[in-house]
Amino acid sequence: MTDDILRMRGITKTFPGVKALQDVNLSVRRGEIHAICGENGAGKSTLMKVLSGVYPHGTYDGEILFDGEPCRFASIRDSEHRGIVIIHQELALSPQLSIAENIFLGNERAKRGLIDWNRTNHEAGQLLQRVGLDENPVTPVADIGVGKQQLVEIAKALSKKVRLLILDEPTAALNDEDSAHLLDLLRGLRDEGITCVIISHKLNEVIAIADSITILRDGRTIETMGMKTDHVTEDRIISGMVGRDLESRFPPHEPHIGEEALRIEDWTVYSPTQRGRKVVSGANMTLRRGEIVGLAGLMGAGRTELAMSVFGRSYGTDISGRVFRDGKLVEIRSVRDAIKHGIAYATEDRKRYGLNLIDDIKRNISAADLPRLAQRGWINDHEEFRVAEDFRASMNIKAPSVLSITGKLSGGNQQKVVLSKWIFTDADVLILDEPTRGIDVGAKYEIYSIINRLADQGKAILVISSELPELLGLCDRIYTLSEGRITGEVAREDATQERLMHYMMKGQEQIR
Known part of the structure; x- marks a missing residue:
């Protein structure tokens, strides 16, 4: 039996006016974790959709060999029948159905035409144990977080006797703890003999977990590297992805900071769904023209809630506090008011x-x-x-x-x-919430350049990011948020990851 469980040869896929894949080759060894890296638009997801039957045989050129046998998948059902399961970046779960119902949706445990609920919930419980998820199988998916939903998707794949598991940006929306748990789970699946293909922009995770890496650029295969044999580094991956060396991840920038553009004082916001719960408490913040200010905080700290509440009270209830534009007190009670006063908010969920x-x-x-x-x-x-x-x-x-x-x-x-x-x-005050989430390192550089250019035009910019290196490389000043309270304000020259984490992890008892 060959060491390769999968071979894709000469894959070419064309859309009207665009050649998304051109003569792409991919070989994946049995029982390995194989990463696919490339810029947005390089063809990574398209290649996996060809493999899984989303783009059926006949709509592309080239051949697919799985376990040494030619495959001509007409649909996802055909590829799943062979043990190939894909988990897309946008999770395909029904929020109002239970975990168990989602796991076996389309693959129901039935007896005499009726669903056997005892068997369904029992087998779902076993699968949840296998992926390390301590939840009742009858819990609605809407009641669990994104990290747990990702584990439900993997449990669903395991229910289909998966042999090759494809994960498209599996940690893009996860916090560090959930990401670490997911990567540990993938290592466990590899030890069980399940082969994994992972698409990810998080190069540190790729290096930590992958056995092999294939780089795509502009719809073509650039190279495949073995982690143990080819001395792989982030810089080498980046060079292959973008076709050039990036001497710096961040473009050079000389700040020209001017007068105050926006100030909030004693800003307090209550949750619209949990009565009496403060999500932002007494926040004070200042943005100046030409300045890029960062906002750092752990998941659930209240970063997005703070930003949205300032942007025309588009989040929260019982909001109190004061907003000053160019030193003058203003009333902003709607999104229209915010836009009228030159405030813009680019959401973290662009789609x-x-x-x-x-x-x-x-x-x-x-x-x-x-x-x-x-x-x-x-x-x-x-x-x-x-x-x-x-x-x-x-x-x-x-x-x-x-x-x-x-x-x-x-x-x-x-x-x-x-x-x-x-x-x-x-707008001359721009609030950018996770402006580079889910995009590759080359596109990030372009976004950073745009942000610098906007600052040079005299705009005040607030950047919210989960990536501390991004804030350290981009911002002139950084605020930290913990449990809804501003816990620190650090100038660029004094900022380190350790110092920011210290402020981000301050509990309420330390803040008072």
Whole structure:
């Protein structure tokens, strides 16, 4: 029996006007964890969709050999029948159904045409134990966090007798603890003989867990490396991904900090769903023109809640405190008020809240400030097109035209559309919530360059990020948040990961 459980040879996949994959080759050894790395748009997810039957045989050129046998999958059901299971970045779970129902959805445990609930819940419990998830199988999926939902997806794959498990960005939305648990689980599955293919932008995790790495760039295979034999480093992976060495992960920037642009005082926010629970407590913060300010905090610290509540009270209840713009007290009670006062908020979840994925780039860019394009109540299509084209050029949005559907862009280009939308409003205070989440290192560099350019134009920028190296490399000053309270304010020259973590982990008893 060959050492390779999977071979893909000469895979070419074309969409209208775009060659997504060109003569791609991939070999995966039996019982290994094989990572696939590449920039957004390099073809990683497309290759896995070809393998799993999302793109059926006949829609691509090339051959797939699984266990030495040619495969011509017409659907996902065909690939799952062979033991190939893919878990997409957007989890395919039904939130109102129980964990057990989700695990066996489409693969029900039935007897005489009726679902055997005792067997369903019993087998689900066994699978949950196997993935290290201590939850009752009858618990609705809506009641558990994203990290646990990822484990439910893996339990679902195990129920299908998986032999090759494909995970697309499995830790993108997880905190450090959940990510570590998931990686430990994958190591355990490898020890059981299950082969894993993982797509990830988190290169430190790739190096920690992978046995082999294949790099794709512009739809082509660049190289495959063995972790034990090829002296793999993050810099070497990055060089293969982007086709050049990145001497620095962050573009050079000389700050020119001006007058105060935004100040919040004694800002307090209560949860809209848990009566009496403070999610932000007495926060004070100042942003200056030309300054990039970071906001660091552990998962659940209240970073997004603080940002959204300041942006027109779009989160929270019983909000109190004061907002000053250019030193003057202002009332901001709606998103419209926030935009009128030059405040913009780019959400951390661009696909759900930041963009209309089924509409084109042009409409997405103009959406936040349509009145600017209106003449006698009608949108000036010519002007809307011109504005969008200007942003496509200045932001380097990689798309054939501004009429391209936004949902078909890579993550980095979608993020550029989000930024373009808010820059179009002429906002001079930009709150960017996880602006580089789910995008590759090359696209991150471009986003950092855009942020620096905006600061040089005199805009005040607040960057919320879960990645401390990102805040340290980008920001002029960093606030830390713990349990809804500002616990520290650190200048760039004094900031270290250890110091930030010290402030981020302060409990309420230490803060008072």
